[in-house]
Amino acid sequence: QVQLVESGGGLVQAGGSLRLSCAASGRTFSNYAMGWFRQAPGKERECVAAISGGGGRTYYTDSVKGRFTISRDNAKNTVYLQMNSLQVEDTAVYYCAARPTVLINTNAYEYRHWGQGTQVTVSS
Secondary structure, eight states: OOOEEEEEEEEEEETTOEEEEEEEEOOGGGSEEEEEEETTTSOOOOEEEEEEEOOEEEEOOHHHHEEEEEEEEETTTTTEEEEEEEOOOEEEEEEEEEESSSOOOOOOOOOOOEOOOOOEEEEO
16 A cells, blocks of 8 residues: 655745645555646646656646656655646646556556645635
C-alpha cells in the first residue's frame, strides 16, 4: 500500500507561484509513475502533469505547458509540482496519484493511490 500526502497549496495572486509537494510512503517509490490531477467545482478531474518512475518522461496538459514543472526525488519519495504564472483558471483542488507501473498515463482510473488533495486558489 502507498500513502500519499500533499502539501503546499494556498491562496496566491494571479501571476504568482506555488510549489506542491507529495510525500509517499510504502512500496518502492521509483516503481510508480506519478501524476498531479486537479478538479475545479463542477468540472471533471483532469491530469495536469505526470512523470515516469525514473523521472525521464513527463507529460503536461496544454493549458499549463511552460508554466508548470513536475519533478521527483526518488531518494526522498517525493514528487513536486512547481506552478508559475498562476492564473485564476488554475484554481482547483490538486491531487497527487500513484500508478503501479513506471509508465505515464493521463487517465485517472489508471492510478491506484491518491492523496487527500490540497486547495489552490488564485485570486485576480
